[in-house]
Amino acid sequence: MKVIILAGGSGTRLWPLSRTNYPKQFLKLKGMDKSIFQTSFKRCLKITDSNQIFIVTNKEYRFLALGQIEELGYKFNEKNILIEPSGKNTLPAIYYAVKEIQKNGDDISVVFPSDHLIEDEKAFVETILSGVNFANDYIITYGIKPSKPHTGYGYIKPQSAIGQGYRVDKFKEKPNLETAESYINKGYFWNSGMFMFRTDIFTEEVKRYCPEVFMSFQENDIEKTYEITPNISIDYGIMEQSQRVAVVPMNVKWTDLGSFDAFYDQFAKDENNNVVFDGDILIDSTNNLLYTDKDKAVAIVGVNDLIIVDEKDALLICKKDQSQKVKEVVDKLKKLKDSKVDYHLTTYRPWGSYTILEEGLFYKIKRISVLPGKKLSYQLHHHRSEHWIVVKGTAKVTVEGKDFLVRSGESTFVQTGYKHRLENPGKVLLEVIEVQLGEYLEEDDIVRINDDFGRC
Known part of the structure; x- marks a missing residue:
């Protein structure tokens, strides 16, 4: 059995927690020791081994996925990470993985989004595997028995019973509250977005009901495929028609x-009925969600039914019943070309991370954390110089081909236009304070000459 994990979404409705360059599936939320993606990956290992798992994502998230799997203690086959040139919704993403699986013959495959949180994993695995009985004849979707009317989920109307499941009568879009209540009274299920099928049957249905997707994947070049394939979900393309x-x-x-x-x-x-973390203070307040930066004391008084998400560089306040409109905030920020829609103050890279501590017109101060045994690309900048102060560990620094060590409490300077590299040769985390000086300090002023992660 093969497992397909969809990990390319940007999670716009969870801004400012989720941002384009570090979306919700890779976040470690308060009270969680693993990210949502890591939890999903571990859950998949209860169904099959890691060599049978395929992850569909984009180039920006490739190293996030690999790094988080490595953090769990697993070595993952990088060939099983499938990079979409652009986001074209769930049907092309799933069919991309199906085509890769079919290179070694048809098999039963199960599809999971990477942003689901699930309790009672034993029952979950048992239910998933029960679908194998139907996969020779049907494309299986898994319907969650609703715990309450919910306007944020789609619904599935079951038809006649077949063994442990049902034929599907109709798929329903996200309803209003009154309609959701009627759906529950009629025995509808939440649409989970999880599927199981034989790859040959799935291919037949793609060819029959969405020939544009089928034909686009006849191309041998994935870039060309994604240029011509339609942007379409598996629900619209297959499930609602088959x-x-x-x-x-x-x-x-x-x-x-x-x-x-x-x-x-x-x-x-x-x-x-408030969701609150880290000892924030709520007085005469009910039904609120309060998620704040860990170093900030926050108090709210006399407010109800609010979502308050306070990051160091962004604040969201909205009524709970308006949370679906957060995507509109993201759309407006994109129009304004505001980088806060894409980046947190902390940005993760395959070698570690950096956090922006302060910035002004001609300077930027960062904290750079380099994982043991990792190194940044050998690079140069046209518009800035950099001053590095090592605060933890020992750095191996290369400037214009010459190597030297910089220890804790020591510093070095890299002039504009000089080729340079920062490396952590040790076994503990390397932390460096970087002061950038120049008239242009954006991340696109990097010319990579050599890179361990293929980013040149």
Whole structure:
């Protein structure tokens, strides 16, 4: 059995926690020792081994995925990370993985988004594997038994029973509250976005109901494929049209972390139904979600039904029933070309991370953290010089081909236009304060000459 993990989404409805360059699936939320992606990957290992897992993502998230798998203690086959040239929704992403799987013959495959939180994993695995009985005849989707009316999820209307599942009558879009209540009364399921199928059957249905996707993948060049393939979801392209679709009920606590509504539902509440972390103070306030920067004392008084997300560089306040509109905030920030839609103050790289501590018109101060045994690219900048102060560990610095060590408490200077590299030769985390000086300090002023991660 093969597993396909979809890990390319940017999670716009969870801004400012989730941002384009570090989206929700890779976040380690408060109270969680693993990211959502790591939790999903570990869950998949209860179904198959790591060599049978395919991850579909984009080039920006490739090293995030690899790094987080490595952090779990696993060595992952990089060939099983499939890079989409552009986001074209779920059907092309899934079919991309299907085509890769078919290079070694047809097999039963199961598809999981990487942003689901699931309790009772034993029951989850048992339910997933129960779908194998139907996969020779049907494309299986898994329907979550609703715990309450929810306006943030799509719904599935079951038809006649077949064994442990049902034929699917209809898929329903996200409803209003009244409609959601009626769906639950009629025995509908939440649409989980999880699927199981034989790759040959899935291919037949793609060819029959979405020939544009089928034909685009006849190209041998994935770049050309993604230029011509339509932007379409698996629900629109296949599930709502095919006559070979069945739903298997799943009775577990499940959250598709697609909005702050779902976020609120996931976490424990205080006596006034507030979700709060880190000892923030709430007085005469109910039904709120308060998620704040760890170093900031926050108090709210006399407010109800609010979502408050406070990061160092961004603040979101909205009514709980308006959380689906957070995407509109992201759209406006994109129009304004505001980098806060894409970047946190901390940016993760395959070698470690950097955090912007302060910036002004002609300077920027960063904290750079380099993992043991990792090194930045050998590079140069046209518009800035850099002053490095080592605060933890020992740095190996290369400037214009000459190597030297810089120890804790020592510093060095790299002139504009000089080729240079920072490396951590030790076994502990290297931390460096970098002061950039120049008239242009953006990240695109990097000319990579050599790079361990193929980014030249």
